[in-house]
Amino acid sequence: MALEVENCTNPFLPQLLDQIFEIYRNQAESGSLTKEESGKLFYDLSAFLGEELVFRSLQLLDDYIFTYYYFKNKNNLYVVELSKGSEYFRVLPRINYCKCDFFQCHVLQLPKGILYQDIPSGQVGILEDWSEESRVSFTCQHVLALRLHQFLCPGTKTSEQYLKKEELKNLQKEIFRD
Numbered sequence: 054m055a056l057e058v059e060n061c062t063n064p065f066l067p068q069l070l071d072q073i074f075e076i077y078r079n080q081a082e083s084g085s086l087t088k089e090e091s092g093k094l095f096y097d098l099s100a101f102l103g104e105e106l107v108f109r110s111l112q113l114l115d116d117y118i119f120t121y122y123y124f125k126n127k128n129n130l131y132v133v134e135l136s137k138g139s140e141y142f143r144v145l146p147r148i149n150y151c152k153c154d155f156f157q158c159h160v161l162q163l164p165k166g167i168l169y170q171d172i173p174s175g176q177v178g179i180l181e182d183w184s185e186e187s188r189v190s191f192t193c194q195h196v197l198a199l200r201l202h203q204f205l206c207p208g209t210k211t212s213e214q215y216l217k218k219e220e221l222k223n224l225q226k227e228i229f230r231d
């Protein structure tokens with residue numbers, strides 16, 4: 054699949070991304086995605102989202118633990134937490150939003166560092182090692198990593214928890230709280 058590099062403001066980007074994943078869905082679901090096919094998937098995603106974002110999202114799959122929070126059963130996935138040591142990011146499946154610096158600054162284009170307080174202070178300057186090309190982006194590495202994690206189902210470094218409705222509501226609220 055040959056793809057042109059697209060601007061991330063392309064209004065069709067969400068559908069285009071769905072289409073890319075769709076091409077590989079059968080193989081991914083049956084666990085028969087070859088190395089070559091997953092390489093092509095990452096290449097196609099890179100054409101739209103930028104190589105750096107895709108690369109960093111894949112790194113999260115290796116380095117972070119993904120905790121899936123459910124209500125009652127697995128059809129009700131509400132929140133996913135990506136964590137490594139004391140650092141964590143919570144995102145909602147299929148929702149393009151994250152509290153991380155990258156999302157706030159390079160996706161929403163908000164002024165750096167004034168909108169939220171609960172990002173550990175050790176992460177100040179975290180955006181400085183991103184390249185110039187990544188400064189306008191459709192999504193962040195956490196949102197993309199979750200999508201890739203759900204798609205590729207790596208199994209390792211995954212945990213699952215069932216929460217009460219009230220607990221889930223609080224988790225969700227926290228994601229959008231400034």
Ligand SMILES: [Zn+2]
Nearest residue numbers: 151153193195
């Ligand atoms: Zn993020």
